[in-house]
Amino acid sequence: MRNLAVIGTGYVGLVTGVCLSEVGHHVVCIDVDEEKVKKMKSGIPPIFEPGLEELMIKNIKNGQLHFTTDYTEGLKNAEVIYITVGTPQNIDGSADLKYIKQVAKDIGLHVTHDVIVATKSTVPVGTNELVHKIIQENLKENVQIDIVSNPEFLREGFAIYDTFNNDRTVIGTSQDHAAKIMTEINQPFNVPIFITDIRSAEMIKYASNAFLATKISFINEIALICEKIGANVDDVAYGMGQDSRIGPKFLDAGIGYGGSCFPKDSIALVKMAENVNHSFKILNSVIEINKKQQMILVEKAKERFGSLKGKKCAMLGLSFKPNTDDVRESACIYISKRLIDEGAEVSAYDPIAIENAKKILDSKVKYGANMEETLQDTDFVFILTDWKEFIDFPLDKFSDLMKFPIIFDGRNCYNLEDVKQYPIEYHSIGRASII
Ligand code: UGA
Numbered sequence: 296m297r298n299l300a301v302i303g304t305g306y307v308g309l310v311t312g313v314c315l316s317e318v319g320h321h322v323v324c325i326d327v328d329e330e331k332v333k334k335m336k337s338g339i340p341p342i343f344e345p346g347l348e349e350l351m352i353k354n355i356k357n358g359q360l361h362f363t364t365d366y367t368e369g370l371k372n373a374e375v376i377y378i379t380v381g382t383p384q385n386i387d388g389s390a391d392l393k394y395i396k397q398v399a400k401d402i403g404l405h406v407t408h409d410v411i412v413a414t415k416s417t418v419p420v421g422t423n424e425l426v427h428k429i430i431q432e433n434l435k436e437n438v439q440i441d442i443v444s445n446p447e448f449l450r451e452g453f454a455i456y457d458t459f460n461n462d463r464t465v466i467g468t469s470q471d472h473a474a475k476i477m478t479e480i481n482q483p484f485n486v487p488i489f490i491t492d493i494r495s496a497e498m499i500k501y502a503s504n505a506f507l508a509t510k511i512s513f514i515n516e517i518a519l520i521c522e523k524i525g526a527n528v529d530d531v532a533y534g535m536g537q538d539s540r541i542g543p544k545f546l547d548a549g550i551g552y553g554g555s556c557f558p559k560d561s562i563a564l565v566k567m568a569e570n571v572n573h574s575f576k577i578l579n580s581v582i583e584i585n586k587k588q589q590m591i592l593v594e595k596a597k598e599r600f601g602s603l604k605g606k607k608c609a610m611l612g613l614s615f616k617p618n619t620d621d622v623r624e625s626a627c628i629y630i631s632k633r634l635i636d637e638g639a640e641v642s643a644y645d646p647i648a649i650e651n652a653k654k655i656l657d658s659k660v661k662y663g664a665n666m667e668e669t670l671q672d673t674d675f676v677f678i679l680t681d682w683k684e685f686i687d688f689p690l691d692k693f694s695d696l697m698k699f700p701i702i703f704d705g706r707n708c709y710n711l712e713d714v715k716q717y718p719i720e721y722h723s724i725g726r727a728s729i730i
Contacts, residue, residue, distance in 0.1 A: 296320050297480055300373035302398050304328075304335060304362070306342050306454070306555075307415055307447050308379030313350050314458040316360035318483035323361045325369035335362045343620045343647060346455040366405040375411045375480065376402060377445070378426065382416050388562035390419050399426045403433025406440070411473045413443040417504075417560055419567050420497045423467070441473035444493045446500035451554065452618030461486045467496020501567070504560040505578050510545040511552045512584040518548035518725025528725025529707060548725045550679060550705035551588035553615030553624040558585070589626040592677050592703045593633050595722050599701070600675075604638030609673040609697075611666065612680025612706075613645035613652040620648040622655055626705070627679050631656050644669035646684055670696040681706035690717045 296319045301312040304326040312324040326332050331341050338352040354360035363369045370376060380394040395418060402412060412430065414423055427442045434440075444467035449457045464486045466477045474490050481488060491499070518528040528548045536543030552558070561582055568575040596603060615625035622628070627643070634641050635657050644663040645652065653662070663669025666688055670676060676697065678685055686708045693700035694717060702714075704723040714721045714729050721729040 297374045297476070298372040299323070299375050299377065299480070300325060300369050301377045301379055302326075302369075302402075303378065303380035303394070303416070304331065304341070305379065305381055306344070306451065307449070308377070309335070309340060309342065309351075310344060310347065310449060310454040310458065311377060311379055311415060311447070313347060313354060313360065314455065314484075315480070316354040317350050319359070320480065321359055321372075322354075323363060323369045323373070325363055325366060327364060329364050332362045332364050344454050345452065345618065350455065366401055370402070370405050370410075373406075373410060375413055375443075375476065376406070378402075378412065378414045378416055380416055382418055384559050384562070387566065389566040390417070390422075390559075390563045392418065392422060392425070395422060395426065396429055399429035400433050403430040404435065406430075406434070406438060407436050409439040409441075411441045411443055411476055413445040413477065415445055415447050417446065417500050417556070417563075418444075418497060419563060420494050420501075423493045423497065441468065441470045442493065443468045443470075443473050443477055444496035445477065446496060448500075448503065451621055452616065459484055459486075464488045465496045465499050466490045467493040467499075469493065501560055501564040504557055505564050505581070507545050508552055508557045508561050508585070509577060509581045511547075511549075511557075512581040512588070514546045514548045515551060515588045515724075516584055521725040522727075525727065526725075527711075527727070531725075548707065549588075549681075550591060550626045550630075550724070551585040553589075553626055554621065555623040558582075558624045589629050590633060591724065592679075592705050592722075593630060593637070595703055596675060596677075597637070599722070602638070603634065605640070606638075606675065607640045607642070607673040608634055609663075609669045609676040610634075610641055610643040610660075611645075611669065611676060611678045611685055612682055613643060613656075614648035614680055617680055617682045620645075620651050622648050622651045625652075625679075627652065628655055630677065630679065631660050635659050642669050642673065645680065646682055667692070667696055673697050674699075675701040675703060678702065678704045678706055678708055681708050690714065690719060694718055 298321045301308050301324045304324050312322045316322040340347050378398050380398050382390045385391045423442050423444045430440050464481050468474050478488055521528040532546035535541050536546055565575045565578050613622050613627045631641050642661045642663050649662050701720040707723045
């Protein structure tokens with residue numbers, strides 16, 4: 296088992312550090328945020344991720360997992376240093392590498408022995424070479440630095456599960472020694488390992504996310520056509536997915552993709568292509584379709600009511616998908632703004648994302664303590680996230696609580712035949728409306 300350091304304890308870094316310690320490695324996580332490090336030392340994770348807290352506490356107790364703000368202490372014994380800091384967006388959509396560059400400099404200044412530096416952050420092609428250069432420029436000792444691109448493919452809400460059940464681990468390096476050590480470190484996860492060059496590894500990450508985003512925008516366009524020609528997109532997606540070349544996953548029509556990855560990474564890839572004079576036409580369309588799709592429920596409601604002025608809307612679901620409290624790039628941000636601009640009153644509910652939503656949404660949005668309170672006396676409801684709590688909600692309760700139950704379901708949570716059993720007006724995505 297190896298001594299590892301993980302720099303940056305955001306979502307990727309913390310999950311990586313905890314899981315590496317769980318399989319027996321000795322891990323030190325380094326972060327500049329003292330408050331955060333203090334909390335993590337006592338087993339409190341700064342993010343919500345199922346299963347994370349338990350594994351974190353267990354490995355802190357058994358001495359496998361440590362946290363520090365001190366680079367000297369953190370890097371002292373490290374055989375591999377993982378870079379897992381954030382890559383925010385520049386105004387033009389390209390990736391902002393300021394944290395990556397700072398970490399590379401800090402590694403250079405503090406490392407005193409041969410080491411492998413593996414980048415897990417999503418970084419534009421060529422960044423690992425830049426990391427290498429910055430480290431070399433700042434080194435105080437004559438030591439060997441091997442660079443590895445090791446992108447992550449974890450879904451929020453399933454990050455622990457995915458770490459142990461991923462479809463592949465990608466290791467990009469030109470050094471046989473680094474490939475051997477990285478393979479050994481990852482062996483206990485039992486995930487197939489693919490070794491390639493650094494640039495290809497960096498590109499695999501962007502191309503994968505862009506392709507998944509393309510699948511979503513594709514099925515959302517099919518849904519729009521289905522509505523017009525009287526087909527059912529759920530059945531169409533099912534029938535398509537039976538073809539193993541297409542596959543059944545990522546064909547759920549809805550209100551588009553959100554989150555901290557797809558929106559940011561797809562724009563960054565467009566910019567990367569532009570930098571080499573290539574216009575990435577498909578991906579530009581994917582992004583444009585997604586923007587339109589996020590507004591689809593507002594368009595449907597406007598068509599139904601004429602004006603939304605003075606109408607009371609219940610917005611169910613604020614996180615960009617279920618099982619996370621993350622509201623970054625969630626459609627609720629744009630939808631609530633538009634509803635308020637149209638003069639509607641908005642009450643919102645989410646099982647766990649309300650506190651995060653409060654920091655981003657307009658102060659005019661009111662929040663309910665539960666579904667019942669949020670739906671009370673509203674004119675219509677928007678379902679934005681397919682939380683199990685919403686799917687399991689008894690359909691007769693909509694009629695009990697609302698003036699007249701008019702549901703705009705952005706995630707196709709309910710079976711049309713079930714809805715037909717109740718006095719409900721129901722509009723969903725890519726399926727016939729029930730009026
Ligand atoms: C995504 C990828 O799935 C991960 O493989 C990747 O590692 C991660 O980004 C990343 O780059 O770090 P994540 O953002 O957690 O993971 O979320 P997903 O589960 O992929 O969902 C993204 C969005 O697409 C959500 O808003 C979801 O509602 C939407 N979606 C997903 C659909 O609208 N339809 C689908 O069929 C699937």
